[in-house]
Amino acid sequence: MKKIRLFTPGPCAVPEEVMLEMARPFEHHRTDWFKEFMKQAAEKLQTVMCTKNECIIITGSGTAAAEAAIVGCNPAGSKMLTIEGGKFGQRWGLIAEQYGIPVHRHEIEWGTAIDPQWIADYLKNAPDITSVMLTHSETSTATLCDVEAIAKIVKGAGKLFLVDGITSVGALPVKPDEWGIDVLITGAQKSLMLPPGLGFLSLSEEAWNVIEGNKDQHAFYLNLIKARKSAQGHDTPFTPAHVMIRGLVKALDMLVEEGMENVWKRVAAMAEATRKAGQAIGLEVFSKRPSDSVTAFCCPEGVKVKDIRNELQARYGIQSAGGQDHLKGKIFRIGHMGYVDDMDTMVAVAALEQVLYKLGHKFELGAGVTAAQKVFAERL
């Protein structure tokens, strides 16, 4: 018997109902049949993304959706500020550079979150900045920044605010309308419980004003002007991965039924249980400001990340993530997104203990599981 247990911070576990929904016989996409899926997807995305703003679906990865936003929101004369504290934060600055968009790329130590006051101070002295972009939950370091406080500063300074919510939307509280996020970006294969292949954006009227004035933007397939025009008729400008959009409606239904407040509580409990379990068996949480959608542990002395991950996979079919770039070999990551609940987390924690035991790490076997149980039991 060999089960696959996906604890990577994307792609994440997908409900079988969603996989089978996508396998059903399909019709053409330029039909009322498909428009109904588009209509429902757009509406339910608003609920899951906590916004009244229009939501756009892109066939492509989360990066494709982010690129559409960066290119659309930065017409000639723009300058973007990006905050880069990990692999994904870096990417948004790289995209701007690839397009020749002026950008100030502010690097911070990986595993730390930007101090909102730094942004306030910077913007005071940089009137040429027109937009700010950052990653809410930095997947590569499992770190969360304070988007609510930052939004107040960025919007107070009159700038456009773009947020990569790829591993926060659908897992953690993100409130674009209440906080002031102009563009919120996410992807299918994280908390939205789909396999990879779709990216999503919600855009404020202020963002649309900039984008629609940006007629010469170097984007055709990823052109948000075209996407909006089609979306208003429940359509897409180019042939979409329409069986995935059918699956999306099914997955969104499940999230809406659970209720976003409940989803956030479920994810927070899984993250807390994992962190507490780790601490109980002598593991250090890497991030100075941990995200609840993914946990990064520092690799304990005398053990190799490669061995932990290989053993988890070989013994229990558990797929985890390692570190990227200079964190390679230093951390390993366990996700709390997608179709996972308390008991899946118990499995991850128990397996991690057993594997560390085998690899010679010294701790009291069972202490992690008990710590996790305590978090879950107190919620009942």
Next chain:
Amino acid sequence: MKKIRLFTPGPCAVPEEVMLEMARPFEHHRTDWFKEFMKQAAEKLQTVMCTKNECIIITGSGTAAAEAAIVGCNPAGSKMLTIEGGKFGQRWGLIAEQYGIPVHRHEIEWGTAIDPQWIADYLKNAPDITSVMLTHSETSTATLCDVEAIAKIVKGAGKLFLVDGITSVGALPVKPDEWGIDVLITGAQKSLMLPPGLGFLSLSEEAWNVIEGNKDQHAFYLNLIKARKSAQGHDTPFTPAHVMIRGLVKALDMLVEEGMENVWKRVAAMAEATRKAGQAIGLEVFSKRPSDSVTAFCCPEGVKVKDIRNELQARYGIQSAGGQDHLKGKIFRIGHMGYVDDMDTMVAVAALEQVLYKLGHKFELGAGVTAAQKVFAERL
């Protein structure tokens, strides 16, 4: 009982085995498990695309793949010639314009194919042209141009040759290496027997030389330099729709097993049977040079395209296509791509007869079916 019968020229019918393959439990994409699918997909794509050139997989539509090629193959100082005889030919010129790439957009009458001699004459007088792009099988008019003859001219003149093979690859003979096509583009949802969501390119060394020299190209997600670098390690630069790539391997297996020569014969027979059937019941083929992957009929006097299509759908679940732009209401189209064989074509022909009979078109009922049978029977 209501069956769905897809005869649109994309999305096309997909084998159930492929749909179910995509619904199977999946692992992470940065694993040896997935690299094996990427390796097999790249190899089998070479067989189906009849080339030894490297093949690239893009998560996105055929347009996304074409955009990647247009942006990559036209660095500063380039000028492209596009031949536009329909909706898709037009698109490649529009993409160039959106990026500010100098382009000569040569329009021809819809339903006709470009005379290769025109291209020879034009290129003689336009030394500033660096690349030529056209659509092999123009889906919107069901028209095929002579890519073999044109390739000789374009390569003879030393230009880069880009071919949209979205509705030719996997249905009709296309031989990039033998003919001289630098970039051949296709999509998932036509003859490759997948639902929409993936685009494919094969690229010659000459194309790669231009693309890899084009460091400043305004493309990140659709950047072919990044795509190639990853593909050489059986990987992708961004999270791909990996369950679709798994399905792709299954679908390519079926095509490879049938053999491309046999596939082309099957498609040619379905197209011939459909055209002969149409002629036998008083329908005129719209195109002056019909493609075998899709047939466009002119709407007969006294009948409306809308009614034909609605009746086909309502009575028999058959989805067909109408005309686009100025051809709306004038033509209707029936595809011969994807998971369809002789007997599926018999169904389409019989249904079309019955619906036209009901709508009052005058002809001898059964004449179309008999004409189609003759084509198929003579192949046995």
